[in-house]
Amino acid sequence: MKIIASYSIKGGVGKTAASVNLAYASAKAGNETLLVDLDPQGASSFYFRIGASKKENRGYFFSKKNRLLKQIRGSNYKRLDILPANLSFRNFDIMLNSMSKSKKRLKDILSSLEDEYDLIILDCPPNINLLSENVFNAADMVLVPVIPTTLSERTYEQLLKFFKNNGYKRKIIHPFFSMAQSKNKLHHQTITDMEKRHPEFMKSIIGFSNEIERMGIHREPVLAYAAKKSYVQSYRTLFNEIVKFLGKNK
Numbered sequence: 001m002k003i004i005a006s007y008s009i010k011g012g013v014g015k016t017a018a019s020v021n022l023a024y025a026s027a028k029a030g031n032e033t034l035l036v037d038l039d040p041q042g043a044s045s046f047y048f049r050i051g052a053s054k055k056e057n058r059g060y061f062f063s064k065k066n067r068l069l070k071q072i073r074g075s076n077y078k079r080l081d082i083l084p085a086n087l088s089f090r091n092f093d094i095m096l097n098s099m100s101k102s103k104k105r106l107k108d109i110l111s112s113l114e115d116e117y118d119l120i121i122l123d124c125p126p127n128i129n130l131l132s133e134n135v136f137n138a139a140d141m142v143l144v145p146v147i148p149t150t151l152s153e154r155t156y157e158q159l160l161k162f163f164k165n166n167g168y169k170r171k172i173i174h175p176f177f178s179m180a181q182s183k184n185k186l187h188h189q190t191i192t193d194m195e196k197r198h199p200e201f202m203k204s205i206i207g208f209s210n211e212i213e214r215m216g217i218h219r220e221p222v223l224a225y226a227a228k229k230s231y232v233q234s235y236r237t238l239f240n241e242i243v244k245f246l247g248k249n250k
Ligand SMILES: Nc1ncnc2c1ncn2[C@@H]1O[C@H](COP(=O)(O)OP(=O)(O)OP(=O)(O)O)[C@@H](O)[C@H]1O
Pocket: 010, 011, 012, 013, 014, 015, 016, 017, 018, 039, 043, 124, 125, 126, 178, 179, 180, 206, 207, 208, 209, 210, 212, 213, 214, 215, 216
């Protein structure tokens, strides 16, 4: 079993869009897949038409496998399950703070799903806090969408610094360009510059597309309703790149 986190310190960069489509691509490729919606906004649960439980299930998340399993829902797609967000997720940091081994709780509970899933995808909220550190400890790969602008570059470098200063392995970070506009000169220049400075960037680039933006209306992965469009295919290419990387690190 492998764990991928779709993560960025920045909000609105395409973490959820990537999580939803990569989870779909993974299930389609034959993997038992679980998408965990860690963001109390519940956007990836929404895209899969799954409502969040109204009950606030304090504590179940990081301790009891059986209680966690009860929260998992099937989706409309074969081999794809969703662990929907819950409002109590806004208190993750408070919960974690009161626990022993507070930075490894997510890793421990997810490891217990080894027999059930081949791949777990974590859709993370934008932040850098105790929950993020749990994500860094749990993930085999931290996938970071970067919109090719100067400010995003700065935030990406802050993340690299945080990894270095806190002893996390930098090699698990895999950025990719998100919402790139081919006709935008600044985007173009930033991509060229950042690829030079950061050879760890994935080759696949997710372009800006109105079709992707319309996912909220369709409420399904764009790969499910517009699979043949070339700009949507880039999620599949990205998934294939991820598989290659994970294969190398078995
Ligand atoms: N490639 C794209 N082209 C056009 N619009 C996109 C693309 N990717 C995402 N979007 C749109 O941009 C908005 C933000 O995307 P998304 O929700 O995936 O970002 P996020 O990083 O998960 O945000 P948050 O930090 O709020 O969780 C959404 O309205 C989404 O539909």
